[in-house]
Amino acid sequence: MNIRNFSIIAHIDHGKSTLCDRFLEKCKLITPLLKEGQALDQMSLERERGITIKSHPVRLIYNNNGTQYILNLIDTPGHVDFSYEVSRSLSACEGVVLLVDATQGVEAQTLSHYYLAKENNLKVIPAINKIDMPNAKIEVVKEEIIKLTGIENISLISAKTGYGVDELLERIVKEIPPPENNIEKPLKALIFDSHYDSYKGVIAHIRIFDGKVEKGMKIMLHSNKKTFEVIEVGIFELDLKEKKDLISGEVGYIAALIRDPKDINVGDTIINSKNPETDALKGFKILKQVVFASIFPNVPEGFESLRKSLDKLYLNDPSFYYEPEDSFSLGPGFRCGFLGSLHLDIVQERLEREYNEDIVITYPSTKYKVILNNDEEIEITNPSKLPEPSKIKEIQEPIANVKIITPSEFIGNVMKLLETRRGKFINMQYLDPQRVVLEYDVPFSKIIYKFFDDLKSITHGFGTYDYSIDRWEKGDLVKVDILVNGKQVDALSFITYSDEAYRKSKEILLKLRKSIPKQLYEVVLQSKIYGKIIARETIAPLRKDVLQKCYGGDVTRKRKLLEKQKEGKKRMKMIGNVEIPQEAFLSIIEIE
């Protein structure tokens, strides 16, 4: 069978989606009329941000001099927070096209994705895109790629005009090896993605390594040993297309009335329940959320609606987690975990835009490992849940290994940025005479907020980064509580370094002071570490607010004005007798 399973790996905006569209077009799966929208990016949010969040495989029929090939193009998510998903998508392939923008050159994610491809022993075909652009630096980029990969045969293409795409397709079928045929072995299939269908349950996107799967078969999920009966198997065209079976080497989907998306984990192995002893494929990890924040409905009545929306959203994005939380200050809501801060942004935006939820989101935190005096270890994802300090032996925090690519003129700026973020220098390497890879170890909590924005601004938009979290380290960390008129606002508690606690809490108090409107009484804002007040701000009481003229013709108008004022109040959260607007909670998120 002439199958080629491959993926395109590229940094954001290097033209991956456009190249996918061109492949689809060449293989007659899409008419050029449709090319405005990039066919594989389904969600509007993805298109707006120019990134692919969910990967959508597609099966193409490619004719090369009379020989027919089946190309399974497995799309990969394109952002730092999704590197595990990328690695699983890659492990479903035999080869990759390494796509680099001729005007940008090798970027941080080009690097990290390339290394993931190497780890998976994939055939790499480098290609330089956008060669038709006036500012293309083909020779420089070529050198960078050769330095990175050692491969000299680099395709030059323009996904936009279609130039070089035919030759690239030819290379794919010639250079990428066909999958091994192990149809006689017991079933072994890799789950590299999933989506939810309200009739068929979770649809798992799979790559068959060994054996085959067909309708009616009893399958088992290796990680949790749950068994299901397959009700449908099929392949991906632009839609799902049912098929009799999927055999070794093929890429497709199965449906087995799996109702709980938690059961299907990316990277897990599907085996035949008759052969429960079958080994799992390598590389499976339970997805780890690293950024945590609480989401509350803006008005308490919104709780049920928010729950429904989260349930729905979760079906299509099982990589975030949520559980009910009852906050003393903000009422009922959900504690949520995300793969990174961009992931948090996406979930927030989808809740607001697709599900019309009016939400309050709290200051994001990472996960901390707390070692108690009795050597018991607990993980803390919500600062307000940190045990009493007297019980704590030490607090450990996750450390990220960060790789940054920047034009060399900005090295100084980047180093300064990383120092302010408590980074430790590890390594520096020239990619070419103009560009440098800087490697730092940085506490993960220090790259959650605004890190990317800051990096972009100090490198005039040229800097890119990627990270992986690889260990825990003891930190000099304390919990800071925020009090409003003596009442602790649990949703505002945060964990930080003891030498940053004062600055950070002062900034938070100032932001709160600005965004909380004057009340009838003085409002005292304080921050506290272990019972000791470290900073204080006050909001003077409102001295005067009274309508002047109010006569016959005005009654209706004035009543409406007062009602508007009252409506505004309803949208505020009451902490004791103080009304705090949603903006107050949002404004502090901007604090690094």
Place this chain on the structure above:
Amino acid sequence: MRNISIYIHIPFCLKRCKYCDFYSIEVKKNEEYFESFINGLEKEINLRLNKMNNFKVKSIYFGGGTPSIIHESFYERIFNKFNNYFDVSNVKEITIEANPETVETSKFSNLKKLGVNRVSLGVQTFEDTSLSNLGRIHNTKKIYESVDILKKFYENINIDLIFGIPNENSENIEKNIFKALNLKPKHISIYNLEYHKDTKLFEDLNIRKIYKWNDIKEKKGYILLRNILIQNGFNHYEISNFSVDGFQSIHNINYWLGGEYLGFGPSAYSFLDNSWYKNGNLFFYLNSLKKNEVPFLKREVLSLNKLNKTLFILNLRLLSGVNLKKYKNLDHFFYEKLNNFIKEGLLIKSDNKIKLSLNGILVGNRIFSDLL
């Protein structure tokens, strides 16, 4: 017998003031609109008063706009119309609003003969720069001249003052209030300058051409004015209103006590049978009357609960307070809120009355919006 007040809206001004958001149209003197407007008004009076029986008119009030720009002969026609339905000479208080610029001896002597017995003069401030900044057409000199004329015919004169004008400070307002007191009016209204959407002043504020007084300065200003007025024998009887004994405005007290009133003229409101009715603007108004229709644009009926709350907070503006017995059907949340405000010292309770404390007056809006 039904006790009512009558309001007549004269929607014309020589020039709109920058802060004003009442309905009015800029016209030149003797504008051709006047004739059709008065024709319309006569028709409206006929249409509406024909349907009313068994009523007594407590007060009449000509507001605007600038009622004083219209010739007295028009007033004569209106009064003649009224006399077809009730005896104008039995009405206790008949007020006309006047701009100092438009006060002339003959006009105001004739108005007096017709039955007008109270004049509300829009003085606003005694600073000429401020007057022109606010878009007022008169100056200080004109204020003194107009008061001299009015004093010849009227005992009951009200002076409107504005405080909180950008570029003025507490010294200015102190001078203003003493200048006003020197004119010996029986009634003084003081208004804090407000910035309404869709006014020129609001625009100026947004582009930072001018700056608002902050709440602390406003509070001090208000208390200063209030103290001076009280020391000079005035009663503070409503949030913005002060009077010498016996000269409280009958017409306005009727509003605050939730009494019924008929509003004639474009964009005027009426309150009858627990509903508010609003007339349409001049063009709608004249059109409806051409077809012999009452020019109501909309009617607003509130739930009994909302109505009571609305009337309650309106009544609370009177510093003598609200008689609790008068308001029934208020929910327990409402009483709970009242009790909280009493505890906080913003409201005062004595016997069956609830009234605003001085601190309560200052943050009245917060109390009203909370109670609503």
